[in-house]
Amino acid sequence: MEILEISVVAFEDLIDRVASFESFRIADRVYSAEFLIPQLTVDASDLASEIASASAFAFYWGQEACRARRFKAQMEASYRTWRDRTWLELKASPTAETNKFPTDAQCEKMLHQASTYGTWRGRLDDAQESAEMAESLYEAFRMKVDLIKVMQKHLENEAGGAPYSVVVDNRQTPARSPQVAAQNEQGEDGDE
Secondary structure, X not given: OHHHHHHHHHHHHXXXXXXXXXXXXXXXXXXXXXXXXXXXXXXOOOXXXXXXXXXXXXXXXXXXXXXXXXXXXXXXXXXXXXXXXXXXXXXXXXXXXXXXXXXXXXXXXXXXXXHHXXXXXXXXXXXXXHHHHHHHHHHHHHHHHHHHHHHHHHHHHHHXXXXXXXXXXXXXXXXXXXXXXXXXXXXXXXXX
């Protein structure tokens, strides 16, 4: 089936992208490819539980992608603060050689030669990488859900119908607070 083959190829490409990273960090959390790759594989023998876990992972990585973008934005803001403060200090201090205030081009050169500039570039690159990786994982788990749905349809077509059926029973949702539960119990007793 052509749709299944296209989905599998695109999904395998995403897995390869994840596998290319040994590990990456989002703020205080470190994720390794060794930990993530098994979660991305599909067990075709139990598609119902696979779709449930993949949906949960997609939700989790959607949240992590948001957190990674926020972490990246915070890192960029911190960098700009350091850069502006350093720029102003350089611009306000005469150079030792000429005893004149530096030009903008000289300030830019001195800024790039500062010992902490390389550290900031590394932090910014790491934050960018984390945001891209979290977004890729979010997309990978969304693709896993879609792939499982295509696999289910493929199996249904081969079997001549749905291989299983899902039954949802009609349960009451439990009350969210003790007061509501107590009121519901009193209302039921008062009606009888």
